[in-house]
Amino acid sequence: MLTKHLAQVLDTLNMKALLIWTVLLNIYKLLKTGDCTSTHDQVLSIHVTTHQQADIVRNISSQYETVLWSPASPEHIEADTEVHLFVPANNLGTVTDLLQTHHITHQVLLDNTEELIKMQTRNESSDPRSSVSYYERYHSLEDIYYWINRTAQEHPDMVKVILIGSSYEKRPLYVLKLSGRQERAEKRAMWIDCGIHAREWISPAFCLWFVQYSLNFYNLNNDITEMLNSMDIYVLPVMNPDGYKYTWTTNRMWRKNRSLSKESNCVGTDLNRNFDANWCTKGASNRPCDEIYCGQFPESEPEAEAVANFLRSHKDSVKLYLSIHSYGQMLLFPYSCSNEEVPNHAELFELVQEAAMKIRRYYRNNYKYGASAKTIYLAPGGSDDWAYNLGIHYSFTFELEDRGRYGFLLPPSFISKACNEALLALKSIALRVIQKTQPQP
Numbered sequence: 004m005l006t007k008h009l010a011q012v013l014d015t016l017n018m019k020a021l022l023i024w025t026v027l028l029n030i031y032k033l034l035k036t037g038d039c040t041s042t043h044d045q046v047l048s049i050h051v052t053t054h055q056q057a058d059i060v061r062n063i064s065s066q067y068e069t070v071l072w073s074p075a076s077p078e079h080i081e082a083d084t085e086v087h088l089f090v091p092a093n094n095l096g097t098v099t100d101l102l103q104t105h106h107i108t109h110q111v112l113l114d115n116t117e118e119l120i121k122m123q124t125r126n127e128s129s130d131p132r133s134s135v136s137y138y139e140r141y142h143s144l145e146d147i148y149y150w151i152n153r154t155a156q157e158h159p160d161m162v163k164v165i166l167i168g169s170s171y172e173k174r175p176l177y178v179l180k181l182s183g184r185q186e187r188a189e190k191r192a193m194w195i196d197c198g199i200h201a202r203e204w205i206s207p208a209f210c211l212w213f214v215q216y217s218l219n220f221y222n223l224n225n226d227i228t229e230m231l232n233s234m235d236i237y238v239l240p241v242m243n244p245d246g247y248k249y250t251w252t253t254n255r256m257w258r259k260n261r262s263l264s265k266e267s268n269c270v271g272t273d274l275n276r277n278f279d280a281n282w283c284t285k286g287a288s289n290r291p292c293d294e295i296y297c298g299q300f301p302e303s304e305p306e307a308e309a310v311a312n313f314l315r316s317h318k319d320s321v322k323l324y325l326s327i328h329s330y331g332q333m334l335l336f337p338y339s340c341s342n343e344e345v346p347n348h349a350e351l352f353e354l355v356q357e358a359a360m361k362i363r364r365y366y367r368n369n370y371k372y373g374a375s376a377k378t379i380y381l382a383p384g385g386s387d388d389w390a391y392n393l394g395i396h397y398s399f400t401f402e403l404e405d406r407g408r409y410g411f412l413l414p415p416s417f418i419s420k421a422c423n424e425a426l427l428a429l430k431s432i433a434l435r436v437i438q439k440t441q442p443q444p
Contacts, residue, residue, distance in 0.1 A: 042092055046072065046113040046410065049086040049102065056107050057081050060088075063101055067094050070256040072410050073331070076288070076295045079380045087112060087407050089256055112407065119412040120255050123204065138212050139418045141204050144174070144248045147240055150211065151177050158218050160184060161231075167239070168309025171262040174244040176309050181217050181238065183231030189442050193230075193323040193433060194314065194395075196239040199274050199386065201246025201257045202411045203329040205403050205421050210240040210327065212422040213429070226430045233437045235320070237313075242306055243274055256411070258294050260304055267291035272298040273384075275326075277307040280388035281340035286381030297384050307386070314390060322440045323433060324390040324398040327425065330410050331379070331402035332370045334358055334428055337391040339375035339400075340383035347396055348374065354435055355399070358428035366424050368404075375400060397436045401425055 051057050061077040063069065064086070071077060072087035080086055090098050102109050113119065123141050142150065155164045163180040170176060182190075197210035217236070220227050230236065241247050245261035259271030269292035276287040279301035283289055287297040302308040314321060334355040337345050345351065355372035362370050371378055375387070391398040404421035405413060413421065 043115045043117060044089065044091050045095060045111055046116060046412075047088050047090055047098070047102075047109050048112040048407065049088060050108040051080060051082060051084045051086055052108075054082050056105065057084065059101065059105050059107065060086055063098055064088055067098060069094060069098065071294065073407060074380060075258075075382075076286075076293065078286075078288075085407075087410060089116070113409065113412065116255075116412060119409065119414065122414055123412060124251065125415075138208070138215055138422075140415050141208055141418075142211070143251050144241060144244055147207060147211070148175075148177070151179065151240065154179065154214060154218070161218060161221065162214075165237075167313045168305060170243070170245045170306050171260055171304065172245045174248070176239065176242070176244070176306065178313070179214060179238045179240070181214065181231060181236040183221065183228065183233075185232040187232065190235055190320070191233065191322045191437070191440055192235040192237060192317060192320040193325070193436075194237045194239075194317075194321050194390075195325045195327065195429075196242045196310065196386070197327045198241040198243050198247055199326060200328060201243050201250045201259070202255065204250070204411070205329045205413050205418065206327045207241050207247065208418050209403060209422050209425050210238050212418070213426060214238055214240075216426060226434060229437065230430065230433050234323075234433070237317075237321075239310070242310065246271065259296065260306055262298075262304055264291040264299070269296075272296050272304050274304055274307050275328075275382065275386060276384035277302060277304050278311065278384050278386050278389035280338075280385060280392055281383040284340065284381075284383045286340070286376075287383050295382075301384070310386065311389065314393060314395070318393050318395065321395050322397060323436045324387065324395045325429065325432075326386050326400045327403065328400060329403040329421075330405055330407065330413070332368065332404055332406055333378060333400075333402040334370050334372040335375040335378055335387070335400040335402065336373075337375065337388045337398055339385040340381065340388045342376050342381070344374065345391060345396075351397070351399075354397075354432050355428075357435070358431040361427050361431050362424050365427060366420065368420075368424060370424075370428075397432070397439075399432065401428060 057080050061080045064071045064077045070089040155162045165178045167178050168176045197206040243260050249257050259273050273295045276295050276297040282301045283297035288295045336351040359370040359372045387398045387400045
């Protein structure tokens with residue numbers, strides 16, 4: 004008995020010694036490498052206060068394998084800026100060491116991005132008829148193409164599918180034309196595009212949400228009924244299908260399209276820098292490896308060219324242009340490419356102000372609003388500026404939820420709220436534009 008008891012005591016001591024040795028070894032590794040032993044990719048919120056810190060964070064975001072979430076480009080990192088930076092696990096120790104060495108305040112915004120990505124891609128059913136919750140999930144490109152065909156088949160009196168072109172990798176660019184059942188002479192039109200930036204998944208989710216809401220509530224909701232009776236509504240659910248597909252299969256953080264450049268091994272052009280509106284000036288880049296690469300020339304990308312050609316051929320009827328993005332919670336209007344004010348600045352400001360007030364009243368959420376360049380930063384070559392210059396003088400960009408808590412990895416449980424907020428703003432603006440553009444008797 005005594006021998007057995009002694010053996011148990013020795014076993015316990017050995018286990019404790021092993022535990023202490025493991026703890027000491029981890030402490031030694033931490034002190035030696037500065038590695039916080041995180042095995043997860045993280046998103047850091049970095050508070051830049053001085054010009055020197057801005058230079059350091061610009062270098063970190065450019066020289067290490069990180070992905071800048073906000074702002075869109077290192078050149079927009081300035082003093083008194085909050086930066087959201089995606090950092091892969093293998094670079095986390097190096098990046099946090101640099102930030103600590105230079106006394107730059109930072110905190111972990113998202114600790115386990117892999118889990119959030121799994122949550123976004125979990126999809127129990129691909130059947131649009133399964134339940135309303137179909138629209139409270141994110142969907143692959145294949146699912147969206149299937150949904151487009153089913154929607155047109157089930158609503159032939161209100162939905163027409165138009166092929167406006169194809170992407171660099173030859174994927175179709177489908178537009179849904181929504182029309183009310185009440186025919187009116189000289190019917191005006193409205194355009195909505197989603198998914199111009201591949202990683203902004205809430206954007207295509209909104210286009211699907213808007214279409215199903217329009218079809219389900221036509222003749223039940225006065226606002227949507229008036230909109231569809233007064234306007235044909237053209238909806239492009241995924242403007243960047245190659246990039247969107249790539250975010251589902253390969254790199255969730257991808258932003259650009261997937262075109263190849265003759266002058267570089269880097270892939271992709273920022274489609275929202277590829278339109279002919281102060282193209283490739285300050286706020287865009289002529290370097291193919293940059294996230295805001297403007298392309299070889301205006302409309303060099305087939306996706307941008309297809310949209311521009313369609314709008315050019317419908318410029319007399321399209322009165323309202325709307326491009327859906329994320330994130331940041333903002334209602335914006337031209338110019339993005341210049342600090343100049345458009346001639347109807349006051350009118351557009353009033354429209355977004357009224358829409359933001361409605362969101363605050365109904366959903367208790369705050370949206371910034373104003374001219375893009377003054378509200379965020381210069382972004383030349385944008386589709387909204389180009390549409391405005393074409394003659395569509397009610398041109399807007401919505402940045403949907405959130406403000407950075409989840410950013411591009413907004414969980415599916417937030418889709419409903421984000422889409423309802425955007426829907427409220429859209430209806431508010433569209434109804435006012437319908438009033439303002441009534442054909443003269």
